[in-house]
Amino acid sequence: MxxxxxxxxxxxxxxxxxxxxxxxxxxxxxxxxxxxxxxxxxxxxxxxxxxxxxxxxxxxxxxxxxxxxxxxxxxxxxxxxxxxxxxxxxxxxxxxxxxxxxxxxxxxxxxxxxxxxxxxxxxxxxxxxxQVIFAKNELLGKSGKPSKVFGAYSKAWLAALQDEQLAAFPSAGLFRAGNLARLPAAPPRPTLADMGFEEFEQFVPAAELPEAALVKNYHLTRDQPGLVNSSTRRSVHLRFGTLSVRELMRQARELNPKLLNELIWRDYFMMLLWHYPFTAIESYDPRLRRVPYRNNEEEFRAWCEGRTGYPLVDAGMRELNQTGYMPNRARIAAAGFLVKHLLIDWRWGDQYFADKLLDYDMSQNVGNWQWMAGTGAVAAPWFRVYSPQNQLDAYDPQLTYVKKWVPEFGTAAYPKPIVEHKFARQRAIDTLRAAYRAAE
Ligand SMILES: Cc1cc2nc3c(=O)[nH]c(=O)nc-3n(C[C@H](O)[C@H](O)[C@H](O)COP(=O)(O)OP(=O)(O)OC[C@H]3O[C@@H](n4cnc5c(N)ncnc54)[C@H](O)[C@@H]3O)c2cc1C
CATH class of the missing domain: 3.40.50.620 (HUPs)
Structure with missing residues (x-):
């Protein structure tokens, strides 16, 4: 041979x-x-x-x-x-x-x-x-460690970017008989049944660049989950590499800096997980490793099934359960609600998303969950507790998204809120403040 x-x-x-x-x-x-x-x-x-x-x-x-x-x-x-x-x-x-x-x-x-x-x-x-533009140690902060401020990282990322880093590799042109081996006997390729799996198809957009019009308007539409073409829906292709990130970045660089910025977040979270692999299972911030989360299983089930009585959270969770996808704005609402209003360990939510998301990517999921919980290397302030009602008013004012996924919303069949917002907000702040103080 x-x-x-x-x-x-x-x-x-x-x-x-x-x-x-x-x-x-x-x-x-x-x-x-x-x-x-x-x-x-x-x-x-x-x-x-x-x-x-x-x-x-x-x-x-x-x-x-x-x-x-x-x-x-x-x-x-x-x-x-x-x-x-x-x-x-x-x-x-x-x-x-x-x-x-x-x-x-x-x-x-x-x-x-x-x-x-x-x-x-x-x-x-x-x-x-x-799968990224800058990996591992290629873009560290002045301290020689990953910057903990995304703004500083993204500025450095843009400053360091050279055109050739977004240039396509010539693999397609080289993929021809003279460069390939033909083996005399190749074993049959396994089918799903051979591996003990059943076919389960979900909607995935084509592995092509999104339409230019969508990308041009991206900054205006991305936070409106009720719109049909709100965001690119390319996360699953970036996850499995059916689309090249360089290709999408070239388009974003030309047409929409906001989209490029989101893709820089992707690079950033991959770098953070590579430097801090323990964050896959542990809070980055040692002061928030012993939060006395309530971890109420019944409330967790209500969250999973989209029965919290908070429509944006419920719509997001039901879309996730039915399709394997959830828009970013709904992910933020659902994750914030779980970790702050219900005081459930972010790792429970991270695992649920890991089981359900078609675009599940450990670095992105952990990075975003720890951001929402306030526990990450880069994180929202621990005392920030979003109001689910304000989020709904801001991002789905016509209730288009909610009515699509929660058809019984507005009827007696829709559950009452599982917890009152003001009470839950104060409970989260008191609990997290106490955890901080105990660790200092
Ligand atoms: C709690 C939580 C969990 C998440 N888990 C995942 C995950 O497992 N896998 C995943 O790919 N994304 C995750 N995200 C990020 C984001 O929600 C998805 O990438 C986005 O919703 C995918 O839809 P899209 O392709 O239409 O995104 P677009 O808005 O069109 O963005 C284009 C691309 O930019 C990147 N991007 C956008 N938003 C973010 C972000 N907040 N963080 C990092 N990269 C981003 C993604 O690669 C995305 O495909 C999570 C966000 C939250 C709040």
Whole structure:
């Protein structure tokens, strides 16, 4: 068997503008693209009907078809990455494995071990920055640590940006027979049923750039969840890499600085999680690690099911439960309500979103939850307690969003508020102040 390069797709399920794939195709070795349905992740999912697994499987099948049409072989394997690579390294002696960096704690550890296993088998491991513009230590504050002020980070981000950092990698043009390997016998690719999953399709917009008109108006519409085209809805594509972040950033840079700013938040939260992996399960701020959260299970269930009696929160949670998506403004209302009004540990909400969101991304979810709880490296002030009614008046004044997801709103069937706002606000402030003082 001649020497080959394996390109390992993970959060980059596309052939165009793909940094690691371009490097593999330029390596001079014939390339075999590979996807591993990782049992370390899949076995932990709470449901066998998971829209994300269906989405991934569809994208992998599409990549496989494109590879075959171009004259190559695509490998898709169900298993544990370490075992898969030990076997592949034995089969393809001296292989070079190419991939794109993944900054989540599990992925970073896994990649370190995979690299060691490959090395022990005489193979090599090469990883590339692809899903962010500035990664890891590339944009630190003056102290040599990540800046804790987003405004300072985003200013530095814009100042450091060079045109070539947003330029597309030439992977699509290089993806042709001469650069691909055709294996004599490839194992059949696993189906959802082979992996014990059922098909569960949810609406996902096309993996294309949003319409220019939407992007131009983005700053005016993004906080109006009742509008049909309120925001780009591209988060799921950024999560799975079906759209290149560089592509979307180029469009945002040209048409709307507010959208670019939101994408800079994405870079920022990825950097924070990479520096502080413990924040996936623990509050960043040590003074808020012992908050006596109430963690009332009945109230948590009411929140999950959209029965709090606060319409913007309930509409958001019902949309999430039915579609796997929730607009940012509703996420803010729902998360703020859980951690402040109900005084439930942010980790309960973080986990619920992790189970349900199609665009679930650990760095973005943890970053935003800790922001809302006031516990993060970057966070809203702990004493800020949004009024759900004011939020509703500001962001859904015609009740378009609420009526769509809570049809019984305004009738006797709609629940009374689970807790009174003023009382809950004071209780949250008193509890958090006491926690702060106790820790000082
Ligand atoms: C409690 C909470 C949990 C969240 N969990 C996730 C998550 O798991 N995955 C996720 O991708 N986003 C998360 N977000 C951020 C944001 O709500 C979503 O990215 C956004 O709603 C996705 O819709 P969109 O693509 O239409 O966004 P748009 O408004 O069109 O924004 C474009 C892109 O900018 C980025 N962006 C926008 N808002 C934010 C933000 N607040 N923080 C970071 N990046 C942002 C996203 O990549 C988004 O796709 C969360 C926000 C909150 C308040």
């Amino acid at each position: 001649p020497k080959i390069a394996l390109f390992w797709h993970r959060r980059d399920l596309r052939q165009h503008d793909n940094a690691g794939l371009a490097a593999a195709l330029q390596s001079g070795l014939p390339v075999v693209p590979l996807f591993i349905y990782d049992r370390e992740i899949l076995d932990l999912l709470p449901s066998r009907r998971d829209a994300r697994v269906t989405f991934i499987q569809q994208q992998v099948e599409q990549l496989a078809r494109q590879t075959e049409q171009a004259g190559g072989t695509f490998l898709a394997v169900y298993g544990r990455p370490l075992e898969v690579f030990a076997e592949l390294a034995r089969q393809f002696e001296g292989a070079a494995v190419y991939t794109n960096e993944d900054y989540e704690p599990y992925a970073a550890e896994r990649d370190a071990v995979v690299a060691a296993v490959l090395q022990a088998h005489g193979a090599t491991f090469h990883s590339f920055k692809d």
